[in-house]
Amino acid sequence: MIADARRAALPDTLAADLVIVGAGPAGIALALALEDAGLDVMLVEAGGDRFDKAGQELLRAEAVSPPSHSPGEMYRRRQFGGTSAVWGGRCIPFDPIDFETRDWMPDARWPIAYEEVARHYPQAMALADAGLAAFSAGEADPGEADPALPGTGADAITERIERFSHPMDFGGYYRARLAKAARVRVLTNAGVEQILTDTGGTRAAGVRLHLDGGRRVTVAAPRVVIAAGGIETARLLLASDAVCPAGLGNEHDLVGRFYQCHLEGELGTIAFHPPAGHHRFDYFRSHDGVYCRRFLWLSPEAQRRERLAGMVLRPAHPSIVDPAHRHPVLSAMYLAKNMIVPEYARKMTALEHEARRTRGGSAAAFHAAHLRNIVLGAPRLLGFGIDWTRRRILATRKLPSVLLEEPGGVYPLDLNGEQEPHRDSRVRLGIERDASGVRRAIIDWRCTEADKQRMIHGVRTIAAAVNQSGAATITLDDAQAEAWRDNPVPVGGHHIGTARMADDPRRGVCDANAELFGTRGVFVAGAAAFPTSSFANPTLTLLALTLRLAAHLRASGKTGA
Template sequence: MILDAETLEHGASLEADLCIIGAGAAGISLALQFLNGPARVILVEAGQRIPDAASQALYAGEVADPALHSPPDTYRQRQFGGSTTLWGGRCMPLDPIDFRARSWMPNSGWPIGPETLAPWYPPANKLCEAGEYDYDARTAMPGGMKPMIAGFTPADFSAEGIERFSLPTNFGARYGHRLEASPHVKVLMGTSCTGIECSADGTTVQTLRLRTLSGRDATIAATRVVLATGGLEVPRLLLAARGPGHENGLGNAHDLVGRYYMCHIAGTSGRLRLNLPRGAVQHGYEVAWDGTYIRRRLSLTPEAQERLGVGNAVMRLHFPRIPDPSHGSSVLSGLYLMRWLLPYEYRKRLAGTEGEGVGPTLRHLRNMVSDPFSAMDFAWTMLRKRKLSARKFPSIIVRPPGNVFSLDFHGEQEPNPDSRVTLANSQDALGMPRLRVDWRWAAGDLRTAEATYGLLATELAKWGKGSLDFDPKEIAHDMLRDGAYGGHHIGTARMSASPTTGVVDADCRVHGMHNLWVASAAVFPTSSQANPTLTIVALALRMAAQLKRDMGQPSQATKPEAVVQG
């Protein structure tokens, strides 16, 4: 059942066997596994079914360096469905090397291995609606996918790994009806968790305090509590929960909550020239038998990562930078000139001084006039395949003239304890301290990007049918131009075998707490090259099975309830 918290009596006291704070990808995936009871589950969501400005304002906060990080109320949504209401849908599992403690990657290593998550990735893939769980280009399509660059088989890169795309699925809209129909799961909308109160010894959560924007209060006494509020809000709740036994916040005895904040190092740079026929280069998407969009990318091999002492990284063929009118594309110029019509998350990526001023603007206009039919065809295709389609075309794909591409880089960031989020001195409308974000990059992050570009340039030169030109200074500029990458908020409550090195244990239970868990990318010890959503859902499904065992309920590792119910 789904209830508006405003319908509760002021001061209402509720009880639950399990309370989940946050109805995004993790919280909804977790709650779906308890639809048939017998456990009493309460899922608390601060927002509503549709965007609400007053609720979203509760995410506002401070940023140490605005040039490096977007305001905290962007790239995440305080709404039923959480950030799945605005994500791009890109899915892929972590790589085996991501779980390893690597001597060349500071503070790396997970207390679990890839085999631990292996049973949970296929059902997570299904919940994300990313098609069949097959991330190998050789088997994802009958006869295999088309080669990215025909004849190019570099020793230090693989082009066999792929990424799949969700609809993208809004978990609130897609699965809300299942939650609404369940007598065992109660969803409380429009109320925020403003306090976590513990036992005298500080080891057991006893009461959760809730408050609506109108000032209506309620409490929940829950046997088990899961924080599923995302990589920024998790540390905010933990740090704000101060009391006997946890004077510095829950799970923060070693000052680790909020530290090791990672996103990804990402950007578009370089000029890749390929001396091949047009049909020998596949830079766009293919469509699987079930309609899922899939795409190859170049992945740096584990052996190359170790030899070079760098992080995990992938590259995709990309069109030239949109703001620079020298690309000569009417489509790209049209996108740049109409960028103000796009949402903030996409508009920010089109920023660039090379497109500003009267001269560049006139050149963009000339590009559009020179080839108006391509721009019109592109607009119609995007309207038909993205705006009007249930499974949306994932991104802009424009064939650059002359087989000259840039490379879209997405790389792992070093876990850095000085990159962190803390509580600000200001408060939100509910009296909760706001966040202060101090995201930092390390020299190793840029080294990963520069080494990957350099290695690919060497491989292309050996091959003889292509070349990659890049400037290391340009690489550094392009990777940091937008600062922290989008909505990937990772590592702020990291998983570890010991409380001296992390916040939660291998089961995502807060160290030193009997009944408090975290379901979020906050628990990732390293960021990998991969977008985090698929792994967030897989961890949530694993957690649901563990909680069921703890409650004495049966659990099927490969058949979560939300999947077998259709």
């Protein structure tokens, strides 16, 4: 059953065996995994079926620092399906090294082994409709088994791939199945303002909903799973202070701390010999019909030897916003920015101001240069448009993006890297309250000098391995490295680690089963529970970790006692 709390005649008190807070990928995956477990499950979602500007405004942070971090609401969605509504579909697993104890990053430790998560990757891939859990090029397509860059040294791995969902909006894709589930009730437009506990704060008692008009409804339940994303999970735990003045699960002041994003940006260039060698890093279809793409991965052996963090490099296209690239497709993408999601358009406009500041010139001259690129490259743009329409707009399984051919075979390198968990990088509560009365979040993202050095050294380690091949040359000059060090960019859409799992309450917020230390029956699902970020997008691993939690909840019965 799916009901809209704005229209349903709800009593003041409801009851369930388990309440899941948040209907994004983690919340929906958990509800599906428990639909035949003999539990009465209630899945509550603060948003409605579609994007709503007024609801989205409730995700706005009171303050965000540094300015390079995206606005708090930019990469999130307050709606049924959550952020999967804007997900690109990228699926990459974590690796065994991500679960190792690495003494050069003392807070980067998991209380569970890699195998505990990896066994759930096949089912997680099925949930994401991303094909088989096969992550080497040769497994995906025997025709791609040859090395992408023959002769590359062991420090750079070129045969690993990322797979892509079509992409999937979990809300739309699984709505009918959830509506038919006999023991799952879905309630939309039902924001949770507080997690309820017994008088001592030692056991879950349910949640309190804030509905339109200020009405409160209590859902009594012996178990609650918070699957609200890295920022909202921390915000909700900190706001649930009726019994615990410091916030729920926050005895050791750890809720919201160790906030991690992924480090990104252009760092170096790659020149292919011959120039057409870039095709080995373009998209291809696997034997099961899924789009896949190789990347350059810093090997685990190099990470251990050089005391580095996880990172990957991908050939990319020049910055869209600066017309100096002289590419008609990129200029068309830029001039169409007002047709995309407003938050992304604002980000492009901000980048435009920076490009104009460094290059000089007026806004009119800047836009005229883009128009010139389009006019001079019209035939190329037409060919691209036909192919894009066929493979992206009209296709069910959509081409994720494009790697545009550069005649000289030289491409910027796009970095995605792991940052060390840092106690002072955090999400906390501000003073300002949103329309429902909950205090807004303050996002204070921190990146250490060691983080920056690891990324730069990692690129140079990969470069040394690739450059001996003769198939490509990676270059990173000191000036570019210094410019990136001065302004490392976080992928502000990946909110990780704010309610981390640990083997000790002095190290984390929840235990190895994702249950809060000190409060039985309250669990955390999603990337908020990750102790480390890896380099990989979190969606696939948060699905796998959620399936592991589902197995634990099924095994522990109705009350979890």
